[in-house]
Amino acid sequence: MGKMTPLEVVKYIKFPDRRLISGFLTINMVSHSDNDGLDDANQEYQDGWGGGDGESETSHPFFSTEPDNPGRNGYKHSFGDYDCLLFWVAGGMTLHAPSFSSRMSQVELESGGFLSASSGPATWTDDTGSPNDAYDSNEHWFLSANVVHPCQHFLKSHLISRINNGYGHTNTDYYKIPGILTNQFEYNTNIEADWNNNVTAASSNAIPSNREGNNYRYILSNGVFSNDTDGDYVGGVAGASVEGSSGDLSNVSNNTYFPMIEGVEVYGKHKYTIPSHKNGLSGSNYIYSNTNTSVGNYAHEAGYWSMVIKIKIRAYHPTNTSGQATKEFFKSRTNVMFQPFGETASFDIGNSLHAS
Amino acid sequence: MALTREERKLLHQKSKQPTFGSGKPDSMEGFEGDVSYRKVEGSGTVQYLKQDGDWKAISSSGEMPAVRTVGSSSVGSSGTSDHSILSNLSSDDHIQYLLINGSRAMTGDLSLSGGDGALTFTADNSSIKIPDDKASSLVIEEADNAYITITTTNSSEKITLYEDLYINDGSNNIFHFDQSLAQMYIYDDSDVSNYMKMQVLTGGPTKLTTVDADGSVAHFTMDIDGDIVLDAASGNTLLELNGTTYGTFILNSNNIEFDVELGNLTLDVAGDIYLDAAGDHIYFADAGDTRIRFTLDPSPDLKSYGDFTLDSTGNIILSAEDASVRISDDDIVYIDIHNTDSTPEIDVTGNFTIDGSGTIDIDSASTLTLNGTSAVNIQENGTNVINIDTHRYIYFNAYAQTLYQQYGFHNKIDKYHQTSGKDDYDQNYSILSESIVSSSYNTNYGG
Numbered sequence: 065m066g067k068m069t070p071l072e073v074v075k076y077i078k079f080p081d082r083r084l085i086s087g088f089l090t091i092n093m094v095s096h097s098d099n100d101g102l103d104d105a106n107q108e109y110q111d112g113w114g115g116g117d118g119e120s121e122t123s124h125p126f127f128s129t130e131p132d133n134p135g136r137n138g139y140k141h142s143f144g145d146y147d148c149l150l151f152w153v154a155g156g157m158t159l160h161a162p163s164f165s166s167r168m169s170q171v172e173l174e175s176g177g178f179l180s181a182s183s184g185p186a187t188w189t190d191d192t193g194s195p196n197d198a199y200d201s202n203e204h205w206f207l208s209a210n211v212v213h214p215c216q217h218f219l220k221s222h223l224i225s226r227i228n229n230g231y232g233h234t235n236t237d238y239y240k241i242p243g244i245l246t247n248q249f250e251y252n253t254n255i256e257a258d259w260n261n262n263v264t265a266a267s268s269n270a271i272p273s274n275r276e277g278n279n280y281r282y283i284l285s286n287g288v289f290s291n292d293t294d295g296d297y298v299g300g301v302a303g304a305s306v307e308g309s310s311g312d313l314s315n316v317s318n319n320t321y322f323p324m325i326e327g328v329e330v331y332g333k334h335k336y337t338i339p340s341h342k343n344g345l346s347g348s349n350y351i352y353s354n355t356n357t358s359v360g361n362y363a364h365e366a367g368y369w370s371m372v373i374k375i376k377i378r379a380y381h382p383t384n385t386s387g388q389a390t391k392e393f394f395k396s397r398t399n400v401m402f403q404p405f406g407e408t409a410s411f412d413i414g415n416s417l418h419a420s
Numbered sequence: 421m422a423l424t425r426e427e428r429k430l431l432h433q434k435s436k437q438p439t440f441g442s443g444k445p446d447s448m449e450g451f452e453g454d455v456s457y458r459k460v461e462g463s464g465t466v467q468y469l470k471q472d473g474d475w476k477a478i479s480s481s482g483e484m485p486a487v488r489t490v491g492s493s494s495v496g497s498s499g500t501s502d503h504s505i506l507s508n509l510s511s512d513d514h515i516q517y518l519l520i521n522g523s524r525a526m527t528g529d530l531s532l533s534g535g536d537g538a539l540t541f542t543a544d545n546s547s548i549k550i551p552d553d554k555a556s557s558l559v560i561e562e563a564d565n566a567y568i569t570i571t572t573t574n575s576s577e578k579i580t581l582y583e584d585l586y587i588n589d590g591s592n593n594i595f596h597f598d599q600s601l602a603q604m605y606i607y608d609d610s611d612v613s614n615y616m617k618m619q620v621l622t623g624g625p626t627k628l629t630t631v632d633a634d635g636s637v638a639h640f641t642m643d644i645d646g647d648i649v650l651d652a653a654s655g656n657t658l659l660e661l662n663g664t665t666y667g668t669f670i671l672n673s674n675n676i677e678f679d680v681e682l683g684n685l686t687l688d689v690a691g692d693i694y695l696d697a698a699g700d701h702i703y704f705a706d707a708g709d710t711r712i713r714f715t716l717d718p719s720p721d722l723k724s725y726g727d728f729t730l731d732s733t734g735n736i737i738l739s740a741e742d743a744s745v746r747i748s749d750d751d752i753v754y755i756d757i758h759n760t761d762s763t764p765e766i767d768v769t770g771n772f773t774i775d776g777s778g779t780i781d782i783d784s785a786s787t788l789t790l791n792g793t794s795a796v797n798i799q800e801n802g803t804n805v806i807n808i809d810t811h812r813y814i815y816f817n818a819y820a821q822t823l824y825q826q827y828g829f830h831n832k833i834d835k836y837h838q839t840s841g842k843d844d845y846d847q848n849y850s851i852l853s854e855s856i857v858s859s860s861y862n863t864n865y866g867g
């Protein structure tokens with residue numbers, strides 16, 4: 065048993081080259097409205113534990129350990145299983161055609177351990193190629209040191225806030241939701257901007273008044289639940305139910321719902337494929353080509369790129385207890401909104417890397 | 421230089437004038453047939469006619485001048501040559517003489533040997549009188565072949581000509597009445613190869629023909645002080661071109677029809693064309709099927725029996741002085757364009773659609789107002805893109821959610837909500853979104 069690699073939902077937003085934008089990225093994920101008549105996930109799983117659906121119980125967060133009874137049986141609180149994140153995303157990507165210098169001769173390819181012969185017919189020592197590993201002298205090959213690919217994305221995201229109801233689990237066998245990393249690079253005073261650059265120092269424990277450097281945090285949730293008695297919640301004075309107080313979410317221990325998001329990645333990516341060979345089957349030195357070759361064709365896009373929004377979802381595998389998860393624990397719906405402001409309004413949303 | 425035709429005519433007329441003088445004219449004077457009036461002592465005024473090279477006295481206001489008889493003495497005649505000495509000269513019982521005063525009628529035929537002046541009248545107001553009330557009061561004939569018969573039968577008087585009649589201007593026959601072919605010619609007196617012919621054929625067909633030798637200007641003109649009446653008993657009046665009928669006026673009872681049997685019909689008028697129908701209607705038909713009817717009562721209308729197209733290479737202008745142009749169906753006005761003189765407005769009864777196969781542009785130099793009492797829709801290919809309801813809420817892309825409250829702006833959109841900006845690189849703000857539903861999940865959840 066182990067922690068599964070989360071299921072990923074990935075969206076690609078096409079951007080023009082070198083346009084700086086910034087804006088809010090909102091991700092709302094919730095148990096699907098089809099589940100409105102059901103209890104929240106932890107209650108459902110606890111109620112049905114061992115009832116034949118063991119495939120999902122073996123994975124994290126349960127690890128085949130029956131969760132604590134949340135005490136919400138029959139409350140139909142599937143709506144409480146949500147995770148909402150607000151990021152500030154800034155940056156863009158700069159694209160330039162890679163440069164290749166010092167094309168390698170057959171002698172150099174052979175001496176570097178990439179070819180079987182320094183002249184005449186030769187084969188690639190890594191045995192790759194289609195339809196065979198024969199060397200084609202029309203192909204251009206370069207040492208990795210002579211290939212410069214300067215394309216760089218400069219996207220950064222900062223979680224402004226995250227709100228869910230799942231940070232109150234105390235069962236030691238229950239895998240808690242991961243936090244979302246936030247960085248805050250700080251000086252203690254601005255004098256240090258001149259003399260003492262400490263921002264490379266990682267610190268997450270310093271007293272705020274003393275901290276400096278990168279004061280990173282992993283955010284499980286933010287938010288305040290109002291238990292004003294005028295509000296309606298289970299166990300609230302004004303609530304219809306008086307059987308307990310599990311609905312008072314200002315009490316951390318009542319926040320035992322099932323947030324689904326394990327992480328969010330935001331980065332830039334562009335179309336770039338470059339053929340390569342290595343020096344032997346187990347070699348570690350690589351050479352690259354900017355032509356069509358028997359191991360693939362060179363392609364590089366310098367006009368546009370894609371901003372990737374990768375949402376990592378807590379999930380399981382029906383048969384495996386580790387590795388890549390393939391199923392969510394329950395049906396969900398995710399709404400994503402991005403409000404870019406800046407140097408472009410030319411966007412195209414897709415489900416794969418834009419190639420045209 | 422030769423004499424002109426007119427000069428020859430004048431000379432000819434002059435030559436026929438009598439001459440005047442005293443005494444018997446000399447035989448060397450004048451020409452055959454000339455007449456001369458002479459004062460002759462003892463005879464008064466004597467009329468002489470030159471005949472057979474000599475002047476002969478043919479009448480006198482007094483006694484006839486004595487005629488010298490050459491050689492008469494040689495025949496030993498015992499008579500006298502002076503009638504005045506004859507006894508009983510005034511007795512009208514001489515069977516072989518006519519009285520000079522004409523008081524004695526001839527009892528037999530008068531035969532003249534002919535010749536120039538064979539029958540000559542010398543006095544003014546001379547006449548030939550023929551008997552009254554006769555079927556053939558006077559016949560001019562060749563042997564028994566009458567050329568002219570004058571009938572004086574009371575109430576049936578007539579002159580009958582049995583041969584062709586020519587009227588000559590001294591040089592050419594100008595009029596020719598051809599009795600055998602029942603036709604009449606009038607020739608161009610300057611060139612008789614040009615003429616007009618009127619002919620009646622067997623059964624009564626009558627032809628009027630004009631001929632121009634050059635084939636170009638033999639026009640026919642009727643310049644009538646009164647009416648021109650074409651009265652065809654068959655009702656058909658034909659218009660032909662070189663013998664081919666192109667148009668026919670057909671006059672039936674209470675109906676006049678003009679058929680153009682070949683080609684087109686053009687009314688080319690320098691002035692106006694008036695169609696004045698007291699019956700109130702003017703019809704345009706296609707092979708007998710009425711297509712268009714003008715009703716010409718005090719409120720004229722035009723009715724089309726089928727689709728109706730106004731196809732103009734220029735502008736089509738409807739100008740209504742009462743400032744209203746209406747389009748109706750069965751007397752119900754569905755489109756009323758009014759206030760055309762100041763602030764034009766189109767009133768429509770029922771739904772109104774402008775369906776263009778191409779671009780429709782509404783170009784206002786000032787404010788453009790779309791005013792729908794219950795809604796304003798802007799569609800793309802039949803689907804509402806923009807809808808403004810009675811609350812003045814604006815819905816884009818058929819936004820149809822039921823909301824607790826409506827908003828001023830509603831937009832149904834997938835992914836690309838909106839964008840605004842100045843230009844590439846400048847002030848761009850967009851809203852994008854995506855909705856994702858699980859594609860792989862625990863289907864036993866909640867089971």
